[in-house]
Amino acid sequence: MSARSCSALSTCCLVVGLGAAAPAAAYSLQEVAAALDRPLFVTAPAGDDRLFVVGRGGVITAIDRAAGTQSSFLDISARVSSLEGERGLLGLAFDPQFGSNGHFYVNYTDVDTGHTIIERYTATPDRALGDPDSVHRLMTIEQPVQHANHKGGWIGFRPGEGDNLYIATGDGGGSGDPLGSGQNVNTNLGKILRIGVRGDDFAGDDGRNYTIPGTNPYAGATAGNDEIWAIGLRNPFRNSFDRETGDFWIADVGQDAREEVNVVLADAADGERNFGWNIREGTVGGAVPNSIDPVYEYAHDGSGASITGGHVYRGPIEALQGTYFFGDFVRGTVGSFRLVDGAVTELTDWTPVVVEAGISSIASFGEDAAGNLYVVDYGGTVAVLVPEPQTWALLGAGIALLGFVVRRRRR
Template sequence: MRRNLDDPSDTSCAEGSSRWPRIVALLLTWLLALFGAPVSAQIDLRLTATYTGLTEPLYLTHAGDGSGRVFIVERKGVIKIGRNGTVLATPFLDIRDRVASDESEQGMLGLAFDPQFESNGRFYVNYTGLPNGDTRVSRFQVSADANIADAGSEQLMQGIGQPFPNHNGGWMGFGPDGFLYIASGDGGSGGDPNGNGQNLNTLLGKILRLDVSGQSAVPAPGNPFLNQSNRQPQIWAYGLRNPWRMSFDRQTGDLWIADVGQDRAEEINFQAAGSSGGQNYGWKVAEGTCTNNCTGLTQPALSIPHTSQPCDSVTGGYVYRGSAYPRLHGLYIFGDYCRGYIDALSRSGNTVTRQSLRPNGSVGFNASFGEDEAGNLYLLDVRGTVFLISDGPAQSLNTITPAYTGTWINNAEPGHGMLIEILPDNRILAWWFTYQPNGGQAWFGGIGTYSGNTATIEVIKAEGGRFVPNFDPASISNPVLGTMRLTFDSCTNGRVEYQFTQGYGSGSWPINRLTVAAGLSCAD
């Protein structure tokens, strides 16, 4: 994905009794389921976990169809749909059987929806294919089910041979002109050994611009090297090492390009809307700001010198054009995969000002940024979480309400589950009906407190009981078993984290809504 596969000399790196009749009624329902530049610090950036439980998420985008969905790309070759804080159980697309992903910079790397997706159902995927890891830019078609693509509809639109497994680029996006732009890395290894960045007769180390409106892809009209010998007509710009995420400003049409450096600097490059293309961004003649023999080179908008950190690896982002967080408006937000910062650029004419943004908590491994249809921005942590970016206190897209009362199970393990009831004064009752480590039946739980979308409960385990007529209340004890933490992604999905004694150990498991208490709904 990033830089850890370079040559050995490149050391860059890469969780009350009166209520029992209601609970018993819920239990009966549950039992039925058992069997079935200048730097300033003016903005306090906030990150809110919105989609969790993902596997190496690398990209997020939307379909532009008014559905409110986001589409999350996982490196191994799966695209999942997110909506209102919930990841749908069925993938939108799963092509792991054709994606080469053994090396860390290989995999499914890009996704773009046709501007006419709502009517033609077309979308495009950029991935390294089996058996040799060459890049494939393929068109797919959605099925009759809008949430499931037709994996058998693949049509190769553009192939690029890859001499090494790293520096594959992979971003794709449609520009304001309706053409498909594709970011391609220099082919890998370290130091661009084949000179691909400056070679106009190869598609490596370039930005490509294709017309995909027909049955096949063709070089877009107006490309700068059309009908020129020894120059590939698909090329729009060149001189790139490993462009890791590009984006168009949805308001102005400007193109922002982040390029991962090698030894000296990381780059943020800028291409103004209306450009005729042909820019040479310098690699490997220059890395960062060029100081010698710079004729014909386009200087970066921002050059970020390398530090003494274990590594530097820029992650390109987006200009914020949403309406929810006005303090972010017009800022280009980007970060670094290794160093973990998130910063912003503001641009006035040819002057670029860098601002330091301070997220709440660790950023860590920010593999990509994403944008939804409303213009909200997201950060993707490759360890499995998508965060909503805001400029105020961390928010959850959901808050625990009485509607969370009901029965909850793990859809993948329907033999056990949990009864949850929301009580007054921000209290919550949760009772887990499950099994002992040796296989016998067990049930335990307690009453705790909640705030936002998270609840913490001290768990007790009733002991000493006997079946009627031998039940003796005096023999009952309620020793503390441990703690549970419940975090809800939405009114229908969540996760339980537990730490217990008596051999139960610690761990976590997802929970999914099974029933809603009468008179309540998730819309309340």
């Protein structure tokens, strides 16, 4: 996966951003699974205790932490190209109605063509297994055969929006966007796409089996591909929706200048959105119309860098609520911040926590149904963020103290 960046591995554990403070040694990463084949993502359907790990080779592994079991949920490795560049099984999203319809969606590069494939599969009635024969292809996104990098790969549903699947694509690969994908509204590369997963607006086309949301900016007669939701992305490697607010967090891997984190708030108006590539990299470069600049970016500072976007924490640890976590695949760093009125605050370096856990190749983050935050090491480990036992004791003491204060005030 090193092709995501163009520079040599940084040998130091530099702070991810400027002036970051280290968290108190109050948290650790607890191993959930190890020796997996090139894990790239984890997720889970609502109301399900299991964690699903996307393996680049084409296997989705189900982990039941409570039961202590780990098993293959779906194996489509025969369909997946995963040996070159950044190709592979890259994305997984469970249908918002998974519990009732058993549907889930994958994003992978095809073993024969290298094209990006978006497919739906259905789980068995007890939801224990995904059925490889239930395959239903939604769309194919043509990729250039000469480039094996910048395939994006994340897919997801915005909480509360219903049936629209968002799909992140890279510019198709190569250095500097040689295909001119980013700003071209007539290609689905270098974009965030949005399609409806119920129904088929293309009855005469067996290769397109989805609907076009009417509020997509180029839908219908407007020039540009109807599937596009936003343009100007290089390689959006790991995006997420804040499960509480619906805000959309998009991390885009830079070329030589900047790694960036972008946010589109849930209540943002419909319309054209341009993340700038390949005219702008972060806030560097020329102007584009309908520009969205990152809320946070960092420079390469002479060493390699490749951002791995994460999540806004909404799990059981109260102190971390609303904190956005992200990493860097090349540097092996993890950082966090809060976004308050559009401004980055509480920038924090978590690198000592990942180093302590032996994690160095941060390919992704992920959440389970309860909102626990996971870190995915491309080397094979998945770990969950937990408070150190003494922190629980401190929290307990704090709560006890708070109770004492409240009682005193009531007197």
